[in-house]
Every structure is written in C-alpha cells, then in structure tokens.
Amino acid sequence: MSARNRSAPRKRPRQERAKATVETILEAAAHVLVTSGYEGTTTKAVAERAGVSIGSLYQYFPSKEALVAMLLERFHQRALEVLADKLAPHPITDLEQEVRELVRALVEFYGVNPRLQRVLLEQAPRIGRLQVVQEIEARVESLVQIVLAQNLEFERPRNLGLVVFIIIRALRSAVWAVVVERPELIGTPEFVEELSALILGYLRPQGDRRKHSTPGVK
Amino acid sequence: MSARNRSAPRKRPRQERAKATVETILEAAAHVLVTSGYEGTTTKAVAERAGVSIGSLYQYFPSKEALVAMLLERFHQRALEVLADKLAPHPITDLEQEVRELVRALVEFYGVNPRLQRVLLEQAPRIGRLQVVQEIEARVESLVQIVLAQNLEFERPRNLGLVVFIIIRALRSAVWAVVVERPELIGTPEFVEELSALILGYLRPQGDRRKHSTPGVK
Amino acid sequence: MSARNRSAPRKRPRQERAKATVETILEAAAHVLVTSGYEGTTTKAVAERAGVSIGSLYQYFPSKEALVAMLLERFHQRALEVLADKLAPHPITDLEQEVRELVRALVEFYGVNPRLQRVLLEQAPRIGRLQVVQEIEARVESLVQIVLAQNLEFERPRNLGLVVFIIIRALRSAVWAVVVERPELIGTPEFVEELSALILGYLRPQGDRRKHSTPGVK
C-alpha cells in the first residue's frame, strides 16, 4: 500500500453487518477523540469502545489517520449539505433576515459536537486526505461568495473573497468558543442576535461611516 | 513533585549560563513545536536543536508539558503588555480610529509566529490549569470591556461581556486564519481595513438597521 | 488503570499460546531476578531471556512490579500447599518426630531457589499491599499456631502468637542463610537435626530450666 493511500479507507464494506461495524467504529472514534484528544486517542481504545477487536478495526481502516480522515470527510459532507440548502441561489428580499437564518444554521451546525470538530480541525495532523476537506471548504466559501455577490453592493470596492473568508472564520471560531467556554449561551436568542449583528454590521455599506458622526460615541 | 506541578518549571537557573540554556531550550521548543506540532515534538528533538543534552532539558523542565506551559505563559505575558498599552484608559475622541489602532495592534501581535500560537493554545486546555494564563486572558477581556463601556452606548441593551468575548475570538481567529492560509495579505491595508470594518460594524448602534432600508441590497 | 492496579496482572491470557508466553516470561523473570537482583533486573532483559518482545511482556504485566507480584503470589500459594499438608490438624503422638518432619518440609521448601525467595521477599514490602500474600502468610502462622496449641502445654503462660512468629522467622532465615552461605550443608541430616533441636528446645517446657542445674556448664 502506497503512502498516498494511508488515509483512504481500506475497502468498501459490502455487507450490511460490515457497514454497521464501520459506523460503530466511527462513533467510538468520535467519542474517544472528544474525551482524550487526538494524541490521547489509541486505536485500542477505539476498538474496545466499539466492542470490536483491534484486528477488525484495521480491517476497515488501515491506520489511525484513516479513521480521522473519514470523520473529517463526513463532517464536511454534512456541512456542505446543510449550507448548500441555505445558500442555494435564490432571490433575496430581506438580507437581514437571510443573514440571521444563515447564522442560525451555522450556529446549529458548528454547535453539534464542537469538541469533536476542534479535535478534527485543530489537533489532527494535516493529512493527505485533507484535499477533500479543502475542496469542500472552498465550495462553501464559493457558495457564500455567490450569494453575497448577488445581493450586496458596496460603496467602496471590497475583496469579496477576503470578506467571505473573514466571515466564515469569525463565525466559526465565535461559535466554537461560545460552545466550549460559555455553553450556557447556546440556544439563547441573544447569541444568534449578536452574531447576526456582527455579520450584518460587517456587510453594511462602509460608506455610512463617513456620512454620520462616529456612531455611538458618548 | 506533585501531579499539580507537572507543568511548573523545575527550578530557577541561578547562573548566567543556566539562564542562557533555558532560553535556548525554549527557542528550540518553539521551533520544533511549529514544525512538528505538539504530538510530533519530542524532548530529544528539542534538546538536540538546542544543542544541549536531554538531561539539561529535564533539569529545568520536568516534562514536555512544562515546556509548552512556559511558552504559553510568556506568550500571554507579552500579549498583556502589548494590549495594556493600547487599552490603557484614556479619553477617546475618534472611536473609529481607536478601533483601527487596536485591530492593527492585534494583527501585529497575533501575526507573530501564529503557528506557534495555535499549537500553544490548542494544547492549553490539556495543560494543568494555567492560572497565570487564565488571569491574563481575563484581564485582556476586562480591559477591552472597560474601554467599550466608557465609549459606547447602544440603543438596545447588550450583554457587553458577550460582545467582548465575540470580538476577541473573531479577531483572533480571523488573523490566524489569514496568517496561516493567506499569508500574502498580511500587512496589506486592505486586511486591517476589513477587520476594522468587522468590529466597527459590530459596535455601530444596531438600531440603524431598522431606520434605513436594508443596506446594500441590489 | 488505577495506581492500585500497578502490581496486578494486566489481563488473562485466553489462548494457549498466550498462557505459554506468560509462563515463559515468569520463568525468565525469576532467572533474571536471581542473577541480577531487583534493581539490576530490566524488563528488556526479562523479555529477551524469555525470547519474546518487550511488547508481549507488557501485554500481560503492566509493570516490572507486577512481574514480581505474580511470582510472589505463586510462591506463597505453593508455600501454603506444602505446609497445609504437613500442618493439617491431626492427632500428634510424637511431637519430636512431628517437628522434625515440619523442619524437613520447611528446609525443602525454603531451599528451593532461595535467592529468588530473598529477592521476592525483600521487595514484598514495596509492592502494593499484596492481599493474597498477606492472607497466606497469616494462614500459615495460624496453622502452626493451631497445631502447637493443640499439642503443647507450657508451665508458664506464653504468648503463642509470638512463639509462632519467632519460630517461622528463625527457621526461614536460618535455612536461607545456610542455603546461600553454606550450600554444602543442605541435605545433610546434621542440618535438619540442628534446626529441629532449635525448635524442639524452644518448645520444651521452660520450667525445666529451673528444676535442673544450668545444663551443660563445665
């Protein structure tokens, strides 16, 4: 097996039982990753939690990396589905409402098992398989960019790619930080409201700043 | 040595030579952490790069964790110094300019060795309660909060703590993401401009949104 | 695995092959302990002598300590079997003969690999409360005590527990000392005779001492 394929799943499970095993293993892996971090995760622990032998684990995943890669891929696939729906090209009548919906979707999405997401995105070694992930991330950015391009106009020229890039990072990290450090705020309308304000304020024509006196200064 | 002290430095170097050794080790550790990640960092590699024996490393740092802890502490100490300066209470005449300055400071600060910062902060939660670090983070938030409280008034009631929390996370992760993924943008006025816009837009009286038509919709 | 379990074996071997491995490792451990002492014994040396990989050793014994603990346990188990037989409650017609038999049994028992026994018992106090071992030692003492209580009467009141305690220690250390320092005496009738005399003299009614003139003084 070439090095290139280290993080590719070993084979397609044909039978139903095999599929179930794969699912069990992935769930176990997710759990162990969350509770022990990437470094603390051992294949033995995953196999034990999944209730299968270490041999069986290696039957479906040729390495620890492959396990993480599979989880990453699935996570992004799901991200894409959720967002593609919200971001499907459509006429926008109320951008404010639209952004609020998008934020709500993102909060919901990033709020699902954020600890796992952090382990996957931050601690896991940048694996070869990440190509898939990068492609998906690129597609999400591109979707958001298209929606914005079709619905916004700025008084000054702006690098829309950068704007989208910043929006996504800012939102994601804010959601993660809140979920991890201030979990009591999840689900409060206040939280979604503030994040929407962050994005909406950012998208509002920047020219405004010069038309009025500095806003909000006492 | 108790378990509590796993991440505390082992002893104070008394001679000049020893101080130099400690510095060399820390520099080497930073380098190895950046190039190999936390997991990939071995104490042997650090010692070798530092040009000292593995024994010398353990003379001053009782564990790999202690090495990271020391770097984390220094990083936060430096963070505090930089920001305390910018955030020292003072009369604010031009909030816009003020925020731009703050953003510039943060960009500069977070932009220094961001890969190291990420490794450090990723591991921070696993490292025995670094009181110093937590205190410093709290102080930074508190500084920002005080500045904002003295200079802003909002039309609707807002949870200022949450606002500050979001600002800091959003800024930090945006800076890191740009530095790591779009390094060519660092130092461009465009980048600082966009980040300032993000924060300024967020702080602008939210009531505006209702007074005008949705801004910028085609 | 908790600290409590440091000296407990790691898992039960399920396959025949595994059982054989465990036996091989224990034999190798005994050998290395005898030739190198506890401190000089390295897990690597044990594994090598056993002809297994170091990993296999740790598959069954979580630590060097556990290896010693297992040997200790087996040794005491065997001790109990040997002695329980000799000490089983039974009518005693000839105490002298009885004691001689017991001494012979003990000489035989303690004479088997006494160097290993010393290493094991020297380390015993450092090994996490080996309940099994302590229980067995207590049972041996209790057996001896019962036999004596049923067959002896003393003219003066004596602390039987202390008597038994002294007998066992005195016998054991005398046997060990002879085996280690005067191996040529093992198996001679003279040796068993002297040890029997030691015990018999001790058990003989102490009142005798006052009835006769001091015996044997020239």
Added chain:
Amino acid sequence: MSARNRSAPRKRPRQERAKATVETILEAAAHVLVTSGYEGTTTKAVAERAGVSIGSLYQYFPSKEALVAMLLERFHQRALEVLADKLAPHPITDLEQEVRELVRALVEFYGVNPRLQRVLLEQAPRIGRLQVVQEIEARVESLVQIVLAQNLEFERPRNLGLVVFIIIRALRSAVWAVVVERPELIGTPEFVEELSALILGYLRPQGDRRKHSTPGVK
C-alpha cells in the same frame, strides 16, 4: 581510580569542618536509605538532605556505593565493639544469665535502626568492600564460638560452627522481624525472654530429649 576502589572513600578529611560534612552526609544517606530503600535512594536526595551540593558529596564519596559501604563498615564496627565486650573471654558461672545478657545485647543492637540494617544487608548490592564486613562477621561468629566452646559440653557431638551460625541468623532475623512487623513488642521483657528461651533451649544438652518423655505433649 581503579574499579577496585569504587567503594573506598575518596580521601581522608583533614579539617574538622570536612569531618562534620562527612558525618552529615552519612546521616542523610542513612535517612534516605531507610525511607526510600536502596533503589529509591538518589545521590541528589542525599546531598539535598545533607544540605550540601552534589559536588561536595562526590568530593568525599566517589560513588553511591561508597556511601553505602561506609555505612556498612561503621555498622559492623559498632556491632563488633558491642559484642566483643559481652563476649570477651571470661569465666561463666551462670550460662542462663549469660545467654540472656547476650540476647539482650543483640536485641538492643539489632534493634537500632533495623530498617537501615535491612537495607544495608539485604538490598544493597554486595559490594567489593563487603570483604571488610565479612571479616567482621567472621570475627563475631568466632567470638561467640569461643565463648560457647569454653562453657558448653554436649552429650552428642555437634558442629559448633553450624550451631553458632544458626544462632546468629535466627536471632538476627527474629529481632528484625519483630522490630519491623511487631514494633510494639520491642523492649518488653516477654520478647527478650522468648528469644533467650530459643537460644537456651537450643544449647541445652540434646540428650535430654531422649531421657524424658516428649516434653509438653498433652
């Protein structure tokens, strides 16, 4: 420095201060050996407890072994002094009383820091320097043997060397065992009484056994 000299003290301290330092180090070593066992004793710990630098320790003792060797030597020297006194050739009028005195002396002697004695005699590696120790032990045995030879006559021929050998081992191990496992008994007359009974019974003419019915059988 040749390998032969590893356990020889490095130099004779000329000055008073140096002598005091040596004493301090030896006391510290004794303490650490008792509390941590031979394996657990580190030269650093000894130096720290003695309040001297590790360098100073090595100024006087070229190795850890030399430290232990010195303690052993002193211990035996002291043993010899105590016993030589008791065992000095002299007319014996009351053997019983004599033995009781001897036992009392031995109990006292072996009862002084028995844990240290055990570490020194059991756990410490058999060092080259032990020649000295063996010579001293031989002298003690010889002293006891002479005393006994001059004061005892047996009805049957006995190997007096073996008798002495057994007496010394039995006493020593009984005392150690009691001090370590039943410390509450130390100093009780009962304890000395029982040990005296052990030795006296052993030395009593063995012919007695045949003259009377088995003693003490119910």
Added chain:
DNA sequence: AATGAATGAGCATTCATTCAT
C-alpha cells in the same frame, strides 16, 4: 574546596500495526 550546570547511557513503558490461528 564548593557549587550546581551539564551530561548521556539506560530504563520503563506505549501504541500503531502485523499476522498466526
């Protein structure tokens, strides 16, 4: 002499991975 910084061989232990059954 005294200090303590520096050394590095050596040890216990882990864990991803392979392979015989």
Added chain:
DNA sequence: CATGAATGAATGCTCATTCAT
C-alpha cells in the same frame, strides 16, 4: 472475516557522575 497475540521502534524521563566556574 474476526480475533487477539505478538511486535519493536520510539518516547519521556531518571540519575549517577563529571566538570567548568
């Protein structure tokens, strides 16, 4: 296919000892 026994390179860390200051 499943099992779990076996592997061994690699790691974190200790500690007796040396040596520069």
